[in-house]
Amino acid sequence: MKPALAALSLLLPLASSAGGKGAVPPPPVAAKKPVVDTYHGVKVEDPYQWLEKGDDPEVRKWVEGQMAHTRAVLDKLPSRGAIRARLTALLSHESPAHSVDSWRGGVLFALKFQPPRPQPLLVVLTSEDPSSARVLLDPAELDPSGRTTLDFYVPSLDGKKVAVSLSKDGTESGDVTVYDVATGKPLSGEVVPRVNGGTAGGGLTWNADGTGFFYTRYPRGEERPPEDRDFYQQVYFHKLGTPTEKDTYELGRDAPRIANYQLQTSEDGAYVLALLGNGDGGEYALHLRGPQGTWTRVSRFEDKLVAASFGRDGALYVLSRKDAPRGKVLRIPLATPSLDKATVVIPEGQASIESFRPTATRLYVKEQLGGPNQLRMVGLDGKELGVVPTAPVSSVGSVVPLSGDDVLLSSTSYTEPFTVYRYAAKDGKLAKTSLGRTSPLDTRNVQVERVLCSSKDGTQVPLNLLHARGTKLDGNNPTLLTGYGGFNIAVSPGFSVLDLAFIEQGGVVAIANLRGGSEFGEAWHANGSLTKKQNVFDDFHACAKLLVEKKWTKPERLAIEGGSNGGLLMGAALTQHPELYRTVLAHVGIYDMLRVELTPNGQFNTTEYGSVKDPEQFQTLYGYSPLHHVKDGVKYPSVLFTSGENDPRVDPFHSRKMVARLQAATGSRRPVLLRTNNLGHGIGTPLAEEIEESVDVFAFLFNELGMKYRPVSGKVAVPASK
Template structure:
């Protein structure tokens, strides 16, 4: 599911026989059989059987017993796989690489704040960075491990005051994403007494916060409390103002009384603090309305959902610079005067171009445009009058961000498929890009890795990009173990980045392929809308086209092809294995959605209706029912081996989806290949402690290697590979 708050925080030459799983020394008892109950629901006159609906009740003792039995079965299978110790050693080394990662950076009042993840610490900490050229000077402000040594507390987001003297930090536990905000004094690192605001962030509508000019208070998102019934408390998010030193009961309502039930807000303040901008999202489908609060304290509506404004930033010249999709699916840049904040007064500075406009940052004399064309990104510059000023000189086939510093200077976090995250400084006056000391070293040697982009022809003729990562020694012999992944939804693009687990697969003679499916934003909003609501089937057709190309061009064959995806990508896995079970040998489906007819009965599922559709609409019901994985499992079908993962506290995808899908597949499959359910006590994945991330991926990669007939060869850690130069 898509993030809705400020981001802080996102995997052989000697072969075994291609049997379902290597036989363990002791026979593994079969998994518990789920009882079938005669339940039938009717939608628009269509009767739909749902014999495993009882598995939706997470707290029911029978459900818990069934899950416990599935867990025992899964552990018996996975723990008996060959080379687990060597795989665990390698994955632990890769994910525990001690070179620190800095991300989510913000500068306020001349103070640079950053999240820092440095194993073996289980969670990332919030630090202050006096120098980007000397990370050793970093000072820890908030360390979740000090607050909770179990590693189950994480930072959801942070927001510094304009002068950099205070910082608001949202903290949540156990993967729930339900975060309370505490205010910390930056000089001392101590929390301000009595300054904790409950339920600012959550797993449905996220959360956000923006300070006033003086740093004496802030605007924040708030979920309802006892004023609403319990079933409404994950909805109706609104904006309040809190003045430091006063009880939260005295906080004043600012915005949102007329907002939809599935509203979520993001907030930002102008550099001088005189203006506050609120972006109201209508669920997860990409519809936004903007509101501006001026110096007199009144809110003005700048745009409506149908106006298709999607991003905005405050400029230095009394204007908003905004990204619009109105009659421009790849995006155009608008200038909106703050004095008259209306689209009627907006001027078009940059019309729609060939690339997709994905975001923007305003500097002192220019606007930086983040653009995409099929996955990789670039940063283009225009003056405040829209005049072209060239590009920031970044490497090709990479992804990047833009963090404003003083004047027009930027920090540019940059990564590629073969280079770790590196932070550069762009000096606008000189036009130079210089590497800082904040880059990570790489835990893998990627010098032998080749990256190429193929074009796959989907069912309707659409060309879909597929990035393929492989060793230069790989031969096109139709026999390479291959891992294909994708997402395809929520306007989220898969951009290049170094994933050490992908290289753990490549170093065993494998190939990794990343598909850029419709539903994402790799080519703008039209790419997104061609893969959502009633057009969701296009996503699955795109993915099948990518898999078929890998087979047709002799990189692999179905017996050696595995697929992996999570969340919306888990739905993709469910559709892939039910629509084309003959194409795949193994499937890893993480925290996915599989019952598309009952997903909207969950809190976050209601937010998803603007992306997936609702069964209340006849046409959308037909589309949902047409691909819903749970409803398309067919008896006695030769299904691939499948590993499902889920989290008990997942606020985004209810774990009942995985339970029901496992029960139906175990009943229906016509092979002896395993259908496994791996459940943990955490959430959707974000904020999981390092130890759980390692444990899950040891299971996943032991499963994949065994299923694809890869005899694991232990790999020594390479000499330290420096960040990109």
């Protein structure tokens, strides 16, 4: 769901390669079958509604024909061999990365990314030395195809057991298995089905002595009709050694249909926290289970508590946006868990509080600075303790409390790869560990600039520009503009070998911080959601215009790219301003905003996008829905759509309908291609398949922008421009 090339949903094509010779078969023409839907008195034609039935033989035949056409086009593109060699070397760079998530029982738990392994490994480390890592679970050993992925893992409080959710083929439908940490073996019979899902997600948290865990449970069997089985998530408790059918209900019977839960246990195991989300729009209610086993509702949706974490001092710390859109941190005594007893520890400031982690005597607070972020330290008494000295224009990832006030933290930037540091609170020193990655490229000549673009309503929108030092502003640079703008997700600096591979070929990468994200707090998010969603598209358009006006590029050399909600952005951009772009890379996107909520995950999205059931929200959705704004005869840019047949988050019918409509309407001779696969939204895609799609995307992108690929090798890659 990330917007940059590094985070494409890189997936396996359904059709085999057609080879580089022979005629290109034309794409099959989608029949128009008249259907008219009426919304609040407005009649809307939908001639491609039949393409929504993914298992219909006629639809499958159409998709297969599209894939045959796509493969024939892509396989004929020049420089595929050289592109494949370079991207394989970069994406298979064997420097491992250890993404540490928790410290339990004196050991660190981490995911180890180790190319060319198809999936990350679950490991435990006895120190910050990578040589101390011991593999607990390798998904590829369970499934040699590489298509089984680890959704999440949670160690018990003593670190002796770990519960792991595993799913297959991109479905995100994960069953939980419990492993013994000492032996790495699964406990016999300890499998709990469907804890994780693609709609409400999933998670669990252990009890005090590791004899069981609280977990998110979807309806089973005939408890609810089939159409409800991806909804009504509740919290149950599983006691080890007992059948899961005997698991006991804990919480959630009165929760909304689109409920989702985040669970957490206090370090002493006495308290359990359940943060109830109302769909995907950012509304939360907090529940607390005390030592007596009873649940107390601490907050309602309207109280605007959006995150919480247990302190080591007998208190619960919560992030509130009530009368504080940039956030404030409150302290609630666990003995009297009520908002009436809350005191302010950190008042609202200039930066937006994104998250925080308590340690023995302080809070480590991650703050948003408009895209980049920083890690500020505040005592539990509210005293300012300074900022952890991370690099400018970088992002902080996980923060893992150790003993005392020491922490491990990860950081990355546009030019520095994933790095893990240890911060020693006593002396204030930040020390680099060996748990991060090295770079396969030399980035010393990559320059990063941040500029502001003036949107339609005057809002100043940050734009990050990545290019080789000395790049000329002559209007002729091939440029790739990306964005996301939604779900309160900030686009923060990240290291992308694919972006850098584009830059080493003379390209410019532009990354926009659009409204709808969390870059400047809840007001920034709210002004890009629901009936104000058009602001996101206006922000993106302003960024594209600036690139042309300042002569970074010109429309003939400007490509745009986005995935998921960023795919919706691509659909809106190409229908609202088709003259501004040469080519569009649209991945697992949403394009029919009038029927998105008919899908399971689409119903969770209504708290972010709105619903056609509401007259005002319908008018907004209809006003920008990409599918409904394709016009006959317009000379549209070339487009490469990607989708996943098992995608639980965005139904692939969106891409099918959009491709059919664009192919019928476009007045240009530029290709409109559909590249689909039998995986999901992109989460857990095997490495080999990431490489396959990267090669297709790069070959298409280079061909459409008129770039001649220059073969390179080694660690060089970004010379200064001349």
